[in-house]
Amino acid sequence: MLIILLFLSVLFPRFILAQEEYSFDMSEIEKEIEKKPYSIGGYLEFRPTLYWLDDDAAFYKLEFYDRSNRSRLEEYNFRLLIDASYEKGIGEFFLRTNIDAVESAIESDVEATIFEGYVSLKPSPSFTADLGKITLNWGKGYANTFVGFAQRPKNPEDPDLPREGFIMALTDYTKSFNGPLQTTTLTPVLVPVYKNINDDFGEVSNLNLAGKLYFLFYDTDIDFMFLTGHSKPSRFGADFSRNITSNLEIHGEFSYINKFKKKFVDDEGNLFGETFDAKSYLVGMRYLTPFDTTFICEYYRNGTGFTSGEMENFYAFVDKGYNMIFTSGDDSLIRKATSLAEGSYGRRNPTRDYFYLRTIQKEPFDILYFTPAITWIYNLNDQSYSLSPEFLYTGITNLELRLKASFIEGDSDTEYGEKRNDYRLEFRMRYYFDAVKVFDKIKR
Amino acid sequence: MIRLIVAGMLILGVLASPSFAIDGTELLKTIDANLNPESFEMYRKLINVEPNGRKKEFIMYSVKKGRDKIASVFLSPASEKGRSTLRVGENIWLYIPNVGKPIRITSLQSITGGIFNNADIMRLDYNQEYNCEKVESDEGEYLLYLKAKTRAVAYDRIKMWVDDRKLLPSKIECYASSGILLKTLHFKETKAFGGGIVRPSVIQTDSPLHKGYMSIMIFAKVKATKLKDEVFTLTFMPKLESLR
Numbered sequence: 001m002l003i004i005l006l007f008l009s010v011l012f013p014r015f016i017l018a019q020e021e022y023s024f025d026m027s028e029i030e031k032e033i034e035k036k037p038y039s040i041g042g043y044l045e046f047r048p049t050l051y052w053l054d055d056d057a058a059f060y061k062l063e064f065y066d067r068s069n070r071s072r073l074e075e076y077n078f079r080l081l082i083d084a085s086y087e088k089g090i091g092e093f094f095l096r097t098n099i100d101a102v103e104s105a106i107e108s109d110v111e112a113t114i115f116e117g118y119v120s121l122k123p124s125p126s127f128t129a130d131l132g133k134i135t136l137n138w139g140k141g142y143a144n145t146f147v148g149f150a151q152r153p154k155n156p157e158d159p160d161l162p163r164e165g166f167i168m169a170l171t172d173y174t175k176s177f178n179g180p181l182q183t184t185t186l187t188p189v190l191v192p193v194y195k196n197i198n199d200d201f202g203e204v205s206n207l208n209l210a211g212k213l214y215f216l217f218y219d220t221d222i223d224f225m226f227l228t229g230h231s232k233p234s235r236f237g238a239d240f241s242r243n244i245t246s247n248l249e250i251h252g253e254f255s256y257i258n259k260f261k262k263k264f265v266d267d268e269g270n271l272f273g274e275t276f277d278a279k280s281y282l283v284g285m286r287y288l289t290p291f292d293t294t295f296i297c298e299y300y301r302n303g304t305g306f307t308s309g310e311m312e313n314f315y316a317f318v319d320k321g322y323n324m325i326f327t328s329g330d331d332s333l334i335r336k337a338t339s340l341a342e343g344s345y346g347r348r349n350p351t352r353d354y355f356y357l358r359t360i361q362k363e364p365f366d367i368l369y370f371t372p373a374i375t376w377i378y379n380l381n382d383q384s385y386s387l388s389p390e391f392l393y394t395g396i397t398n399l400e401l402r403l404k405a406s407f408i409e410g411d412s413d414t415e416y417g418e419k420r421n422d423y424r425l426e427f428r429m430r431y432y433f434d435a436v437k438v439f440d441k442i443k444r
Numbered sequence: 445m446i447r448l449i450v451a452g453m454l455i456l457g458v459l460a461s462p463s464f465a466i467d468g469t470e471l472l473k474t475i476d477a478n479l480n481p482e483s484f485e486m487y488r489k490l491i492n493v494e495p496n497g498r499k500k501e502f503i504m505y506s507v508k509k510g511r512d513k514i515a516s517v518f519l520s521p522a523s524e525k526g527r528s529t530l531r532v533g534e535n536i537w538l539y540i541p542n543v544g545k546p547i548r549i550t551s552l553q554s555i556t557g558g559i560f561n562n563a564d565i566m567r568l569d570y571n572q573e574y575n576c577e578k579v580e581s582d583e584g585e586y587l588l589y590l591k592a593k594t595r596a597v598a599y600d601r602i603k604m605w606v607d608d609r610k611l612l613p614s615k616i617e618c619y620a621s622s623g624i625l626l627k628t629l630h631f632k633e634t635k636a637f638g639g640g641i642v643r644p645s646v647i648q649t650d651s652p653l654h655k656g657y658m659s660i661m662i663f664a665k666v667k668a669t670k671l672k673d674e675v676f677t678l679t680f681m682p683k684l685e686s687l688r
Binding site: 024026029030032033035041043083087092120122124125126128135136137138139142159160161162163172174175176182183185187214216219221241242243245246249251286366368369394395397398399400432433434437 | 487489491492494498500501503505519520521522523525532533534535536540541542543544545547548549595596597653654657660662664665672673674675676677678679680683686688
């Protein structure tokens with residue numbers, strides 16, 4: 001027996017340790033928690049993806065009309081995201097840089113973007129002031145949000161991905177109270193839109209004002225927000241979130257856009273405009289079962305979205321433009337359709353009513369750090385959907401492995417039926433690093 | 445003679461059932477006060493050890509104020525850095541830097557994976573969440589039987605073994621409402637942190653549901669400090685590290 005234990009302890013030195021006592025060096029821990037004024041970290045990601053293409057789909061035709069046909073496409077994506085900060089006194093500088101590289105048979109590109117870069121002053125926990133490029137994250141919706149008035153839209157397929165911000169100045173003033181109203185925070189935001197400054201936000205040569213007022217009232221998060229200026233139509237909204245029980249959370253959003261201008265085409269490609277007051281809303285819940293299954297469920301109505309008829313007209317226009325290339329060699333219509341697809345028609349979830357369900361099972365069969373999940377986005381207007389099962393493993397420190405498949409289903413003239421792909425298989429390998437700790441270890 | 449026998453029986457009765465003499469609620473409040481000052485900051489290292497010896501380590505900085513406010517931020521590993529949690533009473537929020545906004549989560553959900561859950565990391569005072577139903581005394585130890593005040597609490601029942609001189613826990617067993625033992629916490633290495641704070645510096649956790657797995661929580665730099673209420677708000681969650 002002793003020989004076996006000795007053999008095990010040589011082969012697996014930590015095995016014996018795990019069954020008995022665990023020892024640690026307190027002085028090492030104190031070194032680890034020592035604070036430095038600067039930090040550099042982030043992640044490096046490799047994401048090979050395989051697409052099964054649908055050559056009947058409108059978005060396939062838009063992308064491949066001037067390329068040779070193919071039924072599959074392999075794509076290799078690389079990403080380096082770096083967060084750096086420097087803190088001195090009440091001031092802090094933060095920079096988030098993102099470098100994306102893609103390599104496939106139809107694309108080879110590298111793009112570097114500063115997602116965020118700002119100076120923050122924190123004279124007290126009640127008051128902060130930030131100036132620079134900032135990513136706001138207003139709204140309580142998980143997959144989508146309609147009250148993020150000064151931020152870029154989420155990707156419902158992967159809502160947790162970091163996004164690029166806008167240049168702005170903002171302050172937060174927070175006050176806590178005893179009683180039913182526990183906290184309130186006022187956040188005024190100035191968003192300048194000029195040539196080369198936030199020129200993709202809206203109409204240029206305008207200074208826009210946005211704001212948010214937050215309350216924690218009777219254990220409920222409540223926000224009211226607005227945006228005014230001339231870059232976009234004025235809008236206001238509200239959201240809330242509350243735990244009904246310890247394992248059930250509900251949330252909702254409402255937004256109202258005054259005189260929203262919608263542009264759409266008929267099947268000939270003629271452009272029309274319509275102005276109306278757009279109302280969007282979202283209701284959702286997060287529920288945790290006793291078996292550690294989390295359900296995130298949302299219904300959202302996008303008041304600015306296209307009707308099914310408007311989308312069908314667009315798909316018919318794409319078909320017309322595509323067929324014209326083969327009959328007359330004229331690609332002017334398909335090029336016009338491509339430019340429309342780069343705008344509203346190509347945005348994620350462009351129609352009106354959606355149901356979103358994400359089911360996450362934590363560590364099934366007692367496999368620690370293993371999390372399978374499945375996400376279903378269902379277009380209630382045309383009954384098309386995407387269904388994405390995934391497996392996430394985080395058992396190795398700083399390494400995250402995710403295998404994700406997507407089944408994109410729908411009849412012709414439906415949102416998911418007209419997507420470029422029928423299926424997608426993606427493997428994401430993400431390695432997180434803390435460069436300061438690595439340098440420290442090298443120095444030691 | 446009869447008087448003597450009755451008096452003797454009374455004395456024996458009192459000695460045999462000391463729970464009559466001990467106020468469990470007050471005892472629990474004293475234990476809480478010994479574990480944590482009213483308002484303080486601390487660092488904790490969490491180590492999850494698997495049966496094959498592989499381990500995963502986390503370092504957290506936490507601040508706590510009063511009975512119902514606690515906030516924590518992960519300092520390492522790099523994959524968790526900046527991830528912060530805030531608890532105000534029964535409200536718990538999680539902030540993930542990449543997501544960029546606090547989301548409400550439940551107390552039973554796990555932040556880190558492994559056998560710790562939010563309730564272990566974001567624990568309020570025991571007397572806030574549990575009623576002491578019974579106290580037994582035996583050989584230098586009290587045994588407290590605690591019952592959750594509401595169903596929102598992570599563990600329905602707790603058995604707490606307490607050193608009767610130091611009034612600090614030595615072992616805690618956590619039970620589900622079905623009576624199943626969920627985990628056992630062993631409190632070790634009582635240490636003086638300065639400022640009169642003397643408490644166990646290591647909590648080792650094992651669970652019959654995860655045989656062979658072990659979690660260790662090591663406390664460092666526990667220090668009483670004054671904190672503004674505004675520290676415990678959603679707006680401050682991304683800035684928690686600036687308190688260090």
